[in-house]
Amino acid sequence: MSSLNTTELQFSNLLPTHFDTLIASWLAEDTPAFDVGGYVVGEEQKTAILYMKSKGVLAGKPFFDEVFRQVGGCKVTWHYEEGEYWHEFIEKVPIAKVEGPARKILLGERVALNALARCSGIATEAHKIRSLADKHGFRGIIAGTRKTTPGFRLVEKYGMVVGGADTHRMDLSHMVMLKDNHVWSTGSITKAVEAARKVAGFSTKIEVECQSTDDANEAIAAGADIVMLDNMGPETIKTSAQSLKSAWAERGKSILVEASGGITAETAPSYFSPAIDIISFGSLTQGVSFVDFSLKIQKN
Structure with missing residues (x-):
């Protein structure tokens, strides 16, 4: 104990x-x-x-x-x-x-x-994944998601914190996350980010869900603070993250890269990389x- x-x-x-x-x-x-x-x-x-x-x-x-x-x-x-x-x-x-x-x-x-x-x-479950990350030397953030039970979110987010994980967004108003539906509805990543920046305020970070390195580059150029590399496979995500970090560091811009998309405790080690800042897990609340x-x- x-x-x-x-x-x-x-x-x-x-x-x-x-x-x-x-x-x-x-x-x-x-x-x-x-x-x-x-x-x-x-x-x-x-x-x-x-x-x-x-x-x-x-x-x-x-x-x-x-x-x-x-x-x-x-x-x-x-x-x-x-x-x-x-x-x-x-x-x-x-x-x-x-x-x-x-x-x-x-x-x-x-x-x-x-x-x-x-x-x-x-x-x-949060403690299990955080301990696994520590064992492999991954110092990035282990985070939950907004895939919580209606009416029970406060309990579930609280459990993440006690177990050593990050809550990610507490709710829809906490941080701005622009996903594929936002992009398709506005016409482009650039338009979505620019519209969000007009009203989000200086203290609110903007994250964009990206399906490729090109998407991520567009999001960062438009002003995103965080790019989520979603459902791309571990090796593709690690390569893309390193490419993005290097390219934008040369331009004097620091960014955060999140890996997401069906990641579990069993598959997590294949995503651990110094170029990845955050790994989010829907499995922290779904099926636990x-x-x-x-x-x-x-x-x-």
């Missing part, structure tokens, strides 16, 4: 003040009418143990805590920190306890576990395995 949070800074401080409304919507979705199970168990004070039942990174404590704050009358006590990582399989590790009325514990149980399992799964947790009320 080790911790991924090497400083005293708290990941939870990243979260916006309104994230409680997100949790409220989850609870409303899960119990829109009668809670017959809650009626059955009543108000007797109970203690439930939270078990982590598969290896991985612990991530999502603020969401878990907020669920039980909102159901009311519950106290959560953690035995481990956010970002703790279990390297080996351990059958069942007690990582926290929840104390409160039986019906309140069960009211929050599944919502809290869903958030924790999903967030920890993403953090685990959950970490297994359970919450068990203790018998009297």
Whole structure:
């Protein structure tokens, strides 16, 4: 077991003040009418143990805590920190306890576990890929994408950070990314970049999705800050990235090059190159395995 949070800074401080409304919507979705199970168990004070039942990174404590704050009358006590990582399989590790009325514990149980399992799964995958990059000496950015679950983006982006990955764009308004549909709609890469630059503001970077080195050169000439080499194959992308870096360095312009397009933990090493600054992974949120947790009320 080790911790991924090497400083005293708290990941939870990243979260916006309104994230409680997100949790409220989850609870409303899960119990829109009668809670017959809650009626059955009543108000007797109970203690439930939270078990982590598969290896991985612990991530999502603020969401878990907020669920039980909102159901009311519950106290959560953690035995481990956010970002703790279990390297080996351990059958069942007690990582926290929840104390409160039986019906309140069960009211929050599944919502809290869903958030924790999903967030920890993403953090685990992010840690896996970041560790792989470090092992191969790749010092560039390992990033997620905007391929997130509607209504669950904050949890998924938070999990990326805990696991050591970059969030990339948080949302559509964060940075400008001009993709093939933008280019086709405006007529050219140059027109799309010039139009974006007029309104984006000096502090906003512009990235352009490119299908070739020629596309990338056009984007940079038009004023793009980042070029994404998309679906070009690892050797083609590495060659193109090196060519772009060298050519534009001679003109005194520094650019960022991102590799993207179906890259996974298994294929990532073939993309590692000093000429590539960012590698983005839709797989950080799509198809990622959950970490297994359970919450068990203790018998009297």
